[in-house]
Amino acid sequence: MGQDILLLTLIALPLVGFILTGFLGKYISKRFTVTIATLAVFSSFICALLLFNMNVKTQIVHLFNVVNFEDFKLSANFQLDALSIWMTLIITGVGTLIHVFSIGYMSHDEGIYKFFAYLNLFIFSMLLLVLGSNYFILFFGWEGVGICSYLLIGFHYSDIEKGIENSVAARKAFIMNRIGDFGLLFALFMLLNTFGTLEYAGIAAKINELKLSGLALPLVAISAITICLFIAATGKSAQIPLFTWLPDAMAGPTPVSALIHAATMVTAGIYLIVRSNFLFELAPFTKDIILYIGLATSLIAAFIAMRQSDIKKVLAYSTVSQLGLMFVALGMGAYTVALFHVTTHAFFKALLFLGSGSVIHAMSDEQDIRKMGGLAKKIPITHLTFLIGTLAISGFPFLSGFYSKDEILAHALMESPVLYGTLMIAVTLTAIYMFRLYFLVFHGKFRGGNELESHIHESGISMTFPLIVLAILSVFGGLLNLPGIFLQNQAHWFSHYLESTTAGLNEIDMHHLESNKAIILMVVASFIALGVMAWAYFNYAKKGKLAKEDNELKGWEKASNAKLYIDEAYNLLFVKPLELISKIIYTYFDILILRNGIFTIAGLIEKTGNITRKWQSGFLSSYLFWMLLSIVGLITYYVIKIQFWNY
Amino acid sequence: MTTEVNNIGTSLDFFVIVSIALFVIGAFGVLTRKNMIVLLMCIELMLNSVNLLLVTFSKYHGAADAQIFVFFIVVVAAAEATVGLSILIMAYRNRKSIDIELFNKLKD
Numbered sequence: 001m002g003q004d005i006l007l008l009t010l011i012a013l014p015l016v017g018f019i020l021t022g023f024l025g026k027y028i029s030k031r032f033t034v035t036i037a038t039l040a041v042f043s044s045f046i047c048a049l050l051l052f053n054m055n056v057k058t059q060i061v062h063l064f065n066v067v068n069f070e071d072f073k074l075s076a077n078f079q080l081d082a083l084s085i086w087m088t089l090i091i092t093g094v095g096t097l098i099h100v101f102s103i104g105y106m107s108h109d110e111g112i113y114k115f116f117a118y119l120n121l122f123i124f125s126m127l128l129l130v131l132g133s134n135y136f137i138l139f140f141g142w143e144g145v146g147i148c149s150y151l152l153i154g155f156h157y158s159d160i161e162k163g164i165e166n167s168v169a170a171r172k173a174f175i176m177n178r179i180g181d182f183g184l185l186f187a188l189f190m191l192l193n194t195f196g197t198l199e200y201a202g203i204a205a206k207i208n209e210l211k212l213s214g215l216a217l218p219l220v221a222i223s224a225i226t227i228c229l230f231i232a233a234t235g236k237s238a239q240i241p242l243f244t245w246l247p248d249a250m251a252g253p254t255p256v257s258a259l260i261h262a263a264t265m266v267t268a269g270i271y272l273i274v275r276s277n278f279l280f281e282l283a284p285f286t287k288d289i290i291l292y293i294g295l296a297t298s299l300i301a302a303f304i305a306m307r308q309s310d311i312k313k314v315l316a317y318s319t320v321s322q323l324g325l326m327f328v329a330l331g332m333g334a335y336t337v338a339l340f341h342v343t344t345h346a347f348f349k350a351l352l353f354l355g356s357g358s359v360i361h362a363m364s365d366e367q368d369i370r371k372m373g374g375l376a377k378k379i380p381i382t383h384l385t386f387l388i389g390t391l392a393i394s395g396f397p398f399l400s401g402f403y404s405k406d407e408i409l410a411h412a413l414m415e416s417p418v419l420y421g422t423l424m425i426a427v428t429l430t431a432i433y434m435f436r437l438y439f440l441v442f443h444g445k446f447r448g449g450n451e452l453e454s455h456i457h458e459s460g461i462s463m464t465f466p467l468i469v470l471a472i473l474s475v476f477g478g479l480l481n482l483p484g485i486f487l488q489n490q491a492h493w494f495s496h497y498l499e500s501t502t503a504g505l506n507e508i509d510m511h512h513l514e515s516n517k518a519i520i521l522m523v524v525a526s527f528i529a530l531g532v533m534a535w536a537y538f539n540y541a542k543k544g545k546l547a548k549e550d551n552e553l554k555g556w557e558k559a560s561n562a563k564l565y566i567d568e569a570y571n572l573l574f575v576k577p578l579e580l581i582s583k584i585i586y587t588y589f590d591i592l593i594l595r596n597g598i599f600t601i602a603g604l605i606e607k608t609g610n611i612t613r614k615w616q617s618g619f620l621s622s623y624l625f626w627m628l629l630s631i632v633g634l635i636t637y638y639v640i641k642i643q644f645w646n647y
Numbered sequence: 648m649t650t651e652v653n654n655i656g657t658s659l660d661f662f663v664i665v666s667i668a669l670f671v672i673g674a675f676g677v678l679t680r681k682n683m684i685v686l687l688m689c690i691e692l693m694l695n696s697v698n699l700l701l702v703t704f705s706k707y708h709g710a711a712d713a714q715i716f717v718f719f720i721v722v723v724a725a726a727e728a729t730v731g732l733s734i735l736i737m738a739y740r741n742r743k744s745i746d747i748e749l750f751n752k753l754k755d
Contacts, residue, residue: 617751618751618752619747619748619751620686620747620750621677621678621679621747624674624677624678625678628674628678
């Protein structure tokens, strides 16, 4: 089969799945609906695997022109290269597992067909986003995943207790994302203005041309473009200042949190920057901004995650923090490293979220970790897989997170020791809150009462199977990009795979640490992970220390629990002034000028009407009289005009 | 307009004055009377005053065009009279009266 047909099938399958489940789901059985939706994504995954196996060079598949002028074209083109295929593998692979998980998790839900239709639509949009060969298609996918995220966060909008809360969370996510989208649109306009095309390859070629001809590059424009692209990335990937939507997005069903808000959609911002690396390489200033924003985000989010009491909120802030780490890598120009972390993070964070979903399912929809405890024996498979996820994200030696974080830390050390130190704080905090979560949920005594305890049960096979697969991936995912000390020749397979076939990436030189330094780094990281693990074990499992109630918290714990008052600050800084301005405009412009003005005009027309209506008496003779009078008048006028004025 | 004897046999003024008189009587009737039949008759009067004028000038200029024209007008007037009278009958059936002042519903 030709590669282009395979590619189009890959993209079309989730769309077909969406149409079938969305329009027919109401009329066919639940079992059939979920099978269609899951099979659609799974077949996509098979197509992606086949494409991956073919080891294609960069290839562009033209579908049709959207806008077609002589000197300006917008086309629906798709680009096959290492980067897009890799992202496709993650999206469809993790997507399939999460579809399987949802079959069990959502089985009691009435609107299950809608849920799967949205999931399929999401996969389709995400594929558009990563497979498009220009910013135009990317923008389509970008908006598509935004709307799917909105629909899925507010999926239980009619819930009696939490319906309004869910809708508000969905709205917040959408509005925050709009701010980012605004940046993306601006970047697109500026790209068109500067380079006259939106194709990645076209822009890269233009830049090369300018470089070769020795002309000055439009560096100011490129800086502005990259900053706008980064604003877009902060929206989608939940970075400072637009990160507050992601924790609220946990209102959605847990598989959604796993798929959209941990594994795939939130990494769209990172994909965008990796895709545009040839622009970012020309804008060192923007790269610095990315670096510091990523660093600040990872620290702040990790700090907030320390004292959250909702199992999903902890994971959400952890996601924000990990995304921050990826942005730090991007800011250092280590694009392949960031993507490596995207990959491993997709594995272990999807695993953790699905694990938390399994816990919540077992706990009859209770999410408060203060009510959990001692679940290890009751739900053994979930416990084991969750433990693996925790170990992986904390950087336990030789699990996937260990390698990907180590790469970022190694790059940071080469950049500056201060950066390395700060990152180490974030990494340590990660380990602390993850082990706190793990021990509070799975060890100690059960704190939810006898009634709840009797209901606890291990989830079915459709939920445990994805957990097991993801756990295996979380353990071995790190082997993709083994550092030099383990394999001299085949080291960094992943980085080389990406840079060999992705335009732009091959210009960036890879740093290889000396093996002594690398070993020291790894040992330090391992010690921190193990130390934190031991500390958390003694604290939470041995001593039986519990998560405090909200009103017992003091000092930094209170600040962490209240999310550093960032929502409140935004409220004070943006919402309140906006409300004030609206009120002023309402009273002075709306009421005084518009309302009164229109009423004055209306009154004027009414008054004129009152005067002129008297003419319409309804008597035929009076109409005729006026008619005759005007005819006589007109005739007189013309007679006078001709006779006396001689025209 | 000079007074001169031509092939009409008498003064042109006479015909013009009669025609104007007929028209004014018709117009006055339309404006003042309330009976719809009289109204129709007055309209016919105005129409025919114009016919008379047409015939007069046709004869005066010695051209037959306008006289043929008058025949058409008479035919159309007959059709118009039928329509007018049938409207009148419908109006009478509705209000049991043909007083024009009762038919002022368009005002509201």
